[in-house]
Amino acid sequence: MNTSHVRTRFAPSPTGYLHIGGARTALFNYLFTRKMGGTFVLRIEDTDQERHVEEAMQAIFSGMRWLGLEWDEGEGKGGAYEPYYQSKRGDIYDRYFEKLVQSGRVYECPAPNKRDKDGNEIPGTSEGTVWRFRFRRDGVMTLHDAVCGDISVDYRNEENTPDMVLKRTDGSYIFHLVNVVDDIEMKITHVIRGEDHIMNTFKHLQLFEAFGAQPPVYAHIPLIQNPDGSKMSKRDVGAQLGVYPEEGFLPEAVVNFIALLGWNPKNEREIFSMKELIELFSLEHVNRAAAKFDITKCKWMNQQHILLLQPDEFVQRALPFCTKHGLTDTAQLRTAIASVQSKVQLLREVPKWVHWVEEVQYEADAMEGLQDNAREMLNALAEAFRALPEWDAEAAFALIKPLCKERGVKVGAGMYPLRVALTGSHVGPGMDVILGTLGRDEVLRRIEIFPR
């Protein structure tokens, strides 16, 4: 099987949601495969029917599509090695298992005891029989990992490497068997997966050998941890990929961010497109140390990618967040949205910056910042606005500065009450945009009804 054509796979188990770490594993596989001009397979490892969750499967598909990680074989794509669901490949596993029976590499024995929720064995709870794989125990095994280098484990030490169960009491097969069989059948050449699989890889190497098959190249990538170094779990900030679209992250930003978690192009650039990542990616530049997940930098990166968007593209992407917030899609709204492109980190923040287009909600902290002379200032401004022969945002805006100077107030301080009166907030777009969007009548009305 000396094919030079690279074939990789992402093989998630649909037992939960799509984890950010899983997304990064998928990304590294994708980048490597595209770089090599190979084929990227999506295989669903759903052998554990009890824990199988349909929604989790959809989360995997939609998450990968959102990130732009198109697979070449698998769900919706077909391929030469169908089916791509392990639950539908039982006969293939039977065939391979039979080989192990014939060669005497498996043996039937009493099932192990059950375990409590802490993982401790409960004596005397063994029921039925299972089939175990007989490991070769004639020395030290060495794995030549593309990221971690050589790693060795002594298989003469049975304590660490008890013969593994391959077939359950109910006749179904364990991950190790199906994973290896599928990698053989699907002609996978490179396995890029989380470091938590390193110990499994020795088991898999033995299985490849037992089947007389050439094992793939393995590359174990470091795990992603919480900021405190603990393992990321479902509840942790940023753990679920599904929340990123909702929060207003751009997929290109998330891709960029997780690509740089454990991999580095060895230069000082930080902002990359998917295309650039594909060009630059290499397994040799993957780190060995685990990386902690920093949502703050992820947001900063999102901001950088927002800045790169064409203005109308930004409006298109931000619009759904505004309409979801109850705002109506109007030309004024679009203008307002476009004006805050350089001010937000997340698309989700956009409605907060533009909701004044339709209504004013006076924010408490904005009101607190008002000086005593706010009313006078507003009255003076209203008078000046009224005096304009024709409403023109530029002209109106130009009136503000001299008026402030005349009254001996700093321009910023003078404009603050106007901003609060018109938008209810101390943050927002430039005043010229606000004046232009609202028009004279609305500007005067809002000044009038302002409760200060």
Add this chain to the structure above:
RNA sequence: GUCCCCAUCGUCUAGGGGUUAGGACAUAUGAUUCUCAGUCAUAGAACCGCGGUUCGAAUCCGCGUGGGGAUGCCA
């Protein structure tokens, strides 16, 4: 317990036998713009410890410590 992996600013990282140990996020200060945001400038901030090799170690080696992973009829 046993086995495996890892260790540079708070975080992501570059570098790697002789460097002012570089960049970015975050933080602080200043400038600027209409407040905020943004932008610009400046500052503080790191080679886990101990031995060894060496003229010289953050870098190589050993030990220790710390962290992570594995040790399932989960994947």
